[in-house]
Amino acid sequence: MKEELFVSGRNIPNIDPYLNIWHWEIPSYLFLGGLAAGILFFAGVFTIMGKEEKMAATVEKAPLFAPVALMLGLFLLFLDLKHKLWFWQLYTTIRLESPMGWGAWVLMIMTPISIIWSASYLTELFPNWDWKFKFLKDFEAWVIKNRVLIAWPMVLYAVILGIYTGILLSAFNARPLWNTSILGPLFLVSGMSTGAAVILLISKDHKERKIIGKIDILLIVIELFFITHLFMGYKAGSEAQIDAVNLFLGGSFTAPFFAFVVVLGLIFPVLLEVMELRGYKVPIVVPAILILLGGLIFRFLMVEAGQITRYLY
Amino acid sequence: MRYAMAIDTRKCVGCSDCVVACQTENDVPLGFCRDWVKEVVDGTYPNVSIELRSERCNHCANSPCVRCCPTGASHFEDGGIVLVEHNKCIGCGACIESCPYEARYSHPDGYVDKCTFCIHRVRQSSDPACVSVCPTKCMYFGDLEDPNSRLVNVLKNRKYKSLAPEAGTKPQIFYLL
Amino acid sequence: MQTRRKFIKIGALGLGATALTGGAANWVVGASANNTLKTDYKGSSGWRRIPTYCEVCFWKCAGWSYVSPEGNIQKIIGNNDDPQCNGRLCPRGTGGVGMYSDPDRLKTPLIRVTKNGEQSYREASWEEALDFVANKMKEIASKHGPESMALFNHGSPGKYFTHLLNAFGSNNVAAPSFAQCRGPRDTGFELTFGESVSSPEVTDIRDTRCLVLIGSHIGENMHNGQVQEMSEAIDKGAVIITVDPRLSTAASKSKFWLPIKPSTDLALLLAWIHVLIYDDLYNKEYVAMYAEGFNELKEHVKNFTPEWAYGITTLKPELIRHSAREMANAAPSVIIHPGRHTTWYGDDVQRSRAIAILNAILGSWGNRGGIFFKEGIKIPDFPRPAYPKPAWSWQDTLNGRYPFAKEAVTNTIIEASIPKPGLEHVIKGWIVAGTNLVVSIPLKEQLMQAMQSLDLLVVVDTMPMEITGYADVVLPECTYLERYDDLRATAHREPTIALRMPAVEPKYQTKPAWWISKQIGERLGLGAYYNYKDFKEVLAWQLKQIGSSLEEMERIGLKKYPRKTPVYIESGADFKFKTESGKIQLKSNELLAGGFDAMPVYTPHPQPEDGYYRLIYGRAPMHTFSRTANNRNLVALMPENSVWVNPQVAELWGLRKDQHVWLKNQAGVISNFSVKVRITERIRWDSIYIVHGFGHHHKPLTYAFGRGVNDTELISRVATDPIMGGTGMRGNFVTFVKTEPKKEAKL
Numbered sequence A: 001m002k003e004e005l006f007v008s009g010r011n012i013p014n015i016d017p018y019l020n021i022w023h024w025e026i027p028s029y030l031f032l033g034g035l036a037a038g039i040l041f042f043a044g045v046f047t048i049m050g051k052e053e054k055m056a057a058t059v060e061k062a063p064l065f066a067p068v069a070l071m072l073g074l075f076l077l078f079l080d081l082k083h084k085l086w087f088w089q090l091y092t093t094i095r096l097e098s099p100m101g102w103g104a105w106v107l108m109i110m111t112p113i114s115i116i117w118s119a120s121y122l123t124e125l126f127p128n129w130d131w132k133f134k135f136l137k138d139f140e141a142w143v144i145k146n147r148v149l150i151a152w153p154m155v156l157y158a159v160i161l162g163i164y165t166g167i168l169l170s171a172f173n174a175r176p177l178w179n180t181s182i183l184g185p186l187f188l189v190s191g192m193s194t195g196a197a198v199i200l201l202i203s204k205d206h207k208e209r210k211i212i213g214k215i216d217i218l219l220i221v222i223e224l225f226f227i228t229h230l231f232m233g234y235k236a237g238s239e240a241q242i243d244a245v246n247l248f249l250g251g252s253f254t255a256p257f258f259a260f261v262v263v264l265g266l267i268f269p270v271l272l273e274v275m276e277l278r279g280y281k282v283p284i285v286v287p288a289i290l291i292l293l294g295g296l297i298f299r300f301l302m303v304e305a306g307q308i309t310r311y312l313y
Numbered sequence B: 001m002r003y004a005m006a007i008d009t010r011k012c013v014g015c016s017d018c019v020v021a022c023q024t025e026n027d028v029p030l031g032f033c034r035d036w037v038k039e040v041v042d043g044t045y046p047n048v049s050i051e052l053r054s055e056r057c058n059h060c061a062n063s064p065c066v067r068c069c070p071t072g073a074s075h076f077e078d079g080g081i082v083l084v085e086h087n088k089c090i091g092c093g094a095c096i097e098s099c100p101y102e103a104r105y106s107h108p109d110g111y112v113d114k115c116t117f118c119i120h121r122v123r124q125s126s127d128p129a130c131v132s133v134c135p136t137k138c139m140y141f142g143d144l145e146d147p148n149s150r151l152v153n154v155l156k157n158r159k160y161k162s163l164a165p166e167a168g169t170k171p172q173i174f175y176l177l
Numbered sequence C: 001m002q003t004r005r006k007f008i009k010i011g012a013l014g015l016g017a018t019a020l021t022g023g024a025a026n027w028v029v030g031a032s033a034n035n036t037l038k039t040d041y042k043g044s045s046g047w048r049r050i051p052t053y054c055e056v057c058f059w060k061c062a063g064w065s066y067v068s069p070e071g072n073i074q075k076i077i078g079n080n081d082d083p084q085c086n087g088r089l090c091p092r093g094t095g096g097v098g099m100y101s102d103p104d105r106l107k108t109p110l111i112r113v114t115k116n117g118e119q120s121y122r123e124a125s126w127e128e129a130l131d132f133v134a135n136k137m138k139e140i141a142s143k144h145g146p147e148s149m150a151l152f153n154h155g156s157p158g159k160y161f162t163h164l165l166n167a168f169g170s171n172n173v174a175a176p177s178f179a180q181c182r183g184p185r186d187t188g189f190e191l192t193f194g195e196s197v198s199s200p201e202v203t204d205i206r207d208t209r210c211l212v213l214i215g216s217h218i219g220e221n222m223h224n225g226q227v228q229e230m231s232e233a234i235d236k237g238a239v240i241i242t243v244d245p246r247l248s249t250a251a252s253k254s255k256f257w258l259p260i261k262p263s264t265d266l267a268l269l270l271a272w273i274h275v276l277i278y279d280d281l282y283n284k285e286y287v288a289m290y291a292e293g294f295n296e297l298k299e300h301v302k303n304f305t306p307e308w309a310y311g312i313t314t315l316k317p318e319l320i321r322h323s324a325r326e327m328a329n330a331a332p333s334v335i336i337h338p339g340r341h342t343t344w345y346g347d348d349v350q351r352s353r354a355i356a357i358l359n360a361i362l363g364s365w366g367n368r369g370g371i372f373f374k375e376g377i378k379i380p381d382f383p384r385p386a387y388p389k390p391a392w393s394w395q396d397t398l399n400g401r402y403p404f405a406k407e408a409v410t411n412t413i414i415e416a417s418i419p420k421p422g423l424e425h426v427i428k429g430w431i432v433a434g435t436n437l438v439v440s441i442p443l444k445e446q447l448m449q450a451m452q453s454l455d456l457l458v459v460v461d462t463m464p465m466e467i468t469g470y471a472d473v474v475l476p477e478c479t480y481l482e483r484y485d486d487l488r489a490t491a492h493r494e495p496t497i498a499l500r501m502p503a504v505e506p507k508y509q510t511k512p513a514w515w516i517s518k519q520i521g522e523r524l525g526l527g528a529y530y531n532y533k534d535f536k537e538v539l540a541w542q543l544k545q546i547g548s549s550l551e552e553m554e555r556i557g558l559k560k561y562p563r564k565t566p567v568y569i570e571s572g573a574d575f576k577f578k579t580e581s582g583k584i585q586l587k588s589n590e591l592l593a594g595g596f597d598a599m600p601v602y603t604p605h606p607q608p609e610d611g612y613y614r615l616i617y618g619r620a621p622m623h624t625f626s627r628t629a630n631n632r633n634l635v636a637l638m639p640e641n642s643v644w645v646n647p648q649v650a651e652l653w654g655l656r657k658d659q660h661v662w663l664k665n666q667a668g669v670i671s672n673f674s675v676k677v678r679i680t681e682r683i684r685w686d687s688i689y690i691v692h693g694f695g696h697h698h699k700p701l702t703y704a705f706g707r708g709v710n711d712t713e714l715i716s717r718v719a720t721d722p723i724m725g726g727t728g729m730r731g732n733f734v735t736f737v738k739t740e741p742k743k744e745a746k747l
Helices: A025-048 A056-080 A084-092 A099-125 A134-145 A147-170 A183-202 A206-235 A239-246 A254-277 A285-308 B017-026 B064-068 B094-098 B129-133 B150-157 C097-101 C126-144 C157-168 C176-193 C224-235 C265-278 C284-290 C294-300 C306-313 C317-330 C348-362 C410-415 C444-453 C466-470 C513-523 C535-545 C550-556 C589-593 C647-653
Strands: A003-006 B003-008 B035-044 B047-056 B074-076 B082-084 B139-143 B173-176 C048-053 C062-067 C073-078 C110-115 C118-123 C149-153 C172-174 C210-214 C239-243 C256-258 C334-336 C429-433 C456-461 C473-476 C496-498 C558-560 C613-618 C642-645 C660-665 C675-679 C687-691 C733-737
Touching: A025 A056, A025 A099, A025 A147, A025 A183, A025 A285, A056 A099, A056 A183, A056 A206, A084 A099, A099 A134, A099 A147, A134 A147, A147 A183, A147 A285, A183 A206, A183 A285, A206 A239, A206 A254, A254 A285, B003 B150, B017 B035, B017 B129, B017 C073, B047 B173, B064 B074, B064 B094, B129 B139, B129 C073, B139 B150, B150 B173, C048 C550, C073 C097, C110 C126, C126 C149, C126 C429, C126 C456, C126 C473, C126 C513, C149 C157, C149 C410, C157 C172, C157 C429, C157 C513, C172 C176, C172 C410, C176 C348, C176 C410, C210 C265, C210 C317, C224 C239, C239 C317, C256 C317, C265 C294, C265 C306, C265 C317, C265 C348, C284 C348, C294 C348, C306 C317, C317 C334, C317 C348, C334 C348, C410 C444, C456 C466, C535 C550, C550 C558, C642 C647, C647 C675
Parallel strands: B003 B173, C149 C172, C149 C429, C210 C239, C210 C334, C239 C256, C429 C456, C456 C473, C613 C687, C642 C675
Antiparallel strands: A003 B035, B003 B139, B035 B047, B074 B082, C048 C062, C062 C073, C110 C118, C110 C473, C496 C558, C613 C733, C642 C687, C660 C675, C660 C733
16 A cells, blocks of 8 residues: 655645645636637638628627627636736746746737727627727728738637647646647637637527538537547556546546536537537527536636646655 | 755654744745655555655756746746745746646745745855754755765765656756665 | 542633733744845844753753844754754754744633632732742641642753752652653663663664664654764664564664564563574673673573564564674664653563663673763752751652652652541642643543642643643743753763753743742742842852853853763773672562562563554654644644554544544543544554644643544553553553544543
């Protein structure tokens, strides 16, 4: 029998018996970041493809959620800081090797772009909206003229934002559960899927919903594929990683993960969407909400379980 | 200059003097600790063995905590000692997540804290508090680049290991076996 | 049983919450704004460095307390020149700051009152409290004679109250450390070598080539010098042999660990003696020159073969032989460690005799790496009148028992405090200084009865330990960091003296023991015995007599004096031991004359029945008995004890790690509190192990209350050693109670 214990009575809050430094703020932020990335990605891509007319909800309405999500996410990040008065130090330096630093700067760029994008559609969506100041009206006109030009960097940064939410975790190789490069693409695809879910929810155009629905089915299949390979990677990894994945294969996270994330959050919605494409009447609310909840719970579980996993020595 | 520590597991009795000394030296708040003692028991009675280790931040040469810090608060000082500058730290917790040895903690005052190799003592040519107090004299501190140091000598003559070398962080604390 | 002296269970005394004097210890909250540069405490910028010697255990390491400019004791470190600690204090000493800053410290004198039938304490002034004590003592003296006052003590305060009682006319002074701890080994060694191994022990561990620990757990027992020297010995390649049913820390560093069946140690010792003699491995020269009774010894151990011992101890014969050979190889630089807490099964003097005999036939006594000769410097007594001769003393309370007890036996004094028809010498008043009798003395019923029968019970302590709940008067002593005390003049390899002086003013209303003793003495008309105003005068006078000064000692803290006598026996010298014949007594004619076995004989001891496990208790290096269970710095390391259970036993009982269980002993006594289970391979399947000193049941100890389990409440069977009265406590067996037992009236 192998026994390990602290002789000196170590019992540091949030570190012992398991690491738990990041609470609900971080997974919520990761979810919101992925959501905004997904929405802005689709908005940008369809604008570039010239399909704004046909994809009104995608391009005009959904992006309204993006700046809200990003600003809420930033606020949650700020809440999570324990030395809040010094938060501005984040912006005094660029540290290329720090994913946290990346996050701070990428958000710095994404948030204004998303605000500008959404703002430029305000007069279309709310006819009574008046910008009041001349320079704002001029700026709006410029943005509307150059939408495609703006869409390119927006798509690029949306992808970076989506992948970054995964890279943030995978950069911490001290947590075996996160120490896998598949997390970046996985979180990107998951984020895009949640973005698509939002679009499905608010779009009134049946044809638009069909297009987005088909893309979402593809995204979910890719996500399931990634998750399978994620688990295969852990199982074939070091003992620390095998221990880590066992949390999800028989350990305390098995039930919530497979029930809420895999079945209810991925498999069931994708089946519903396929059925809808085949012509069955399915209230779109159901798969959309399930995808959103599944994405949120997935991030919660990953952040909590990841902190529990550790190196064995 | 490359500061490092060697700890002789043959002599350590797990008295935890290193923990109390660090506490009184560095004003570590009660309920937190910068160093700790672990006991690992292996075998089946009566073929049992134990290993006693005093652990702390390993002041890694390839430290993930310095790398991941978004503000640069975690940085290297003299001889590779890893320190946290309190007024640059925003308390984001990234460094705590990145440490394979769980050596860092969130100080009640908001910043992240950990073992500093008692740099204030080292700069006055003293040993860190834990090394100075250890009754079994099982701890050695010194400059790996100084061929005349006690530390280099003891590493030359004994077998040693460091913790979780596969984490790739190049820890600078060596446990003599 | 009349509850005239009820145990006062007041929740958080809340008394004496007067303004803190002497500076609040505010060091807990980290205040350093910039951790790269800390205040230099090497003497500049307002920091002070005050010499002291530690009081957390009896080793009394000399050290320095560092006081910040704000007046807080920040840190205590060892004095580099002190051979007892070599500049390094143990965790208890380093954590001594916690003793000073403990929020639960006794703050003012307390007097027991009864209001509306309820007993409680009220705060009193020193005047009142001291008057109370003095008057009661005079009363007792007039009715029963001054001899009727007794003192139970441990540590520094004892000296002042011994002086008080001696001046008063009593020498009924007992320390639990004799009958409850080191008594058997002191007696056993005295009978063999003419003297014992002292405190601190005169074992030459740092130069030994083989250290044999039987029932000693150096490393968990944190006697600083011993642990330091064991570490040095390891570095020098010394072999350690440990005999312990448990894999102690020392056992884990041993070449041979003998996982002996508990209570069978004498069989092993006799088998070792047999092997050394019959395999011709003993130190012939030494034995021929310095010992007598060898032939009788040889005859005595003829049948105590390793094979015989195997059947009793479960130790394989080869193991017994190999370990004996290892000892012989190292001789005379070998130590069979005498141990310290030797009150186990009631035949403990004989077991210590066996250890002494082993040392003798290996020739360790007086040789390098074995047992050295100590030397100390005699501090002259401050001038005083001669003490009166008491009409009777503790020897009279023995009533013919324990003929070899050279010190008072606590239990006979307790016994003499219970009035019985025809009891000639009765004790009516106790002063208890520095010892928590309720936790340290077994035979609880007797203790409780005695305390209820007293006319006066005075407790002098720094903390509201359980014993204070029974006192008539509680006198709050200040900690060692706040007072002057007698010079430490321990005898060891070299004579040293160490000064203790206050680092800060006493907190609250606490006072040093010398002051308390003087105040009581003066009220008793014994002013002539306290011919000074301040203890500083005594120290200054004493230091002058031995070629130093108070000023010098305040500067250096510790002073060494050159040795005048040899530290080992000079090679081939005609050395005379302190026995009557001048030779080592392998066979003890004294014991024989007293009606005891001249040489040790193995007797089997009671074994646990099915479902019960032997209660083995011991120490942890970060605590001192029950004294430190409330010290915030030290409880941060170990807040409570746990019960060590073998995994097979745990499986049998369905116990899980960190589960809480209650313990019930063979007499049905159930522990007050529950204890955490530690499932470990380090303990045998027939025993369980807990660290002594937890399970406090006095609420004013706000941290320690209710944490862990108290082993002494489960020690109801005591095997008294007929030779000197030692109370053997390892013959108790416990079983597990997994659900909370019904609350019964406890203590």
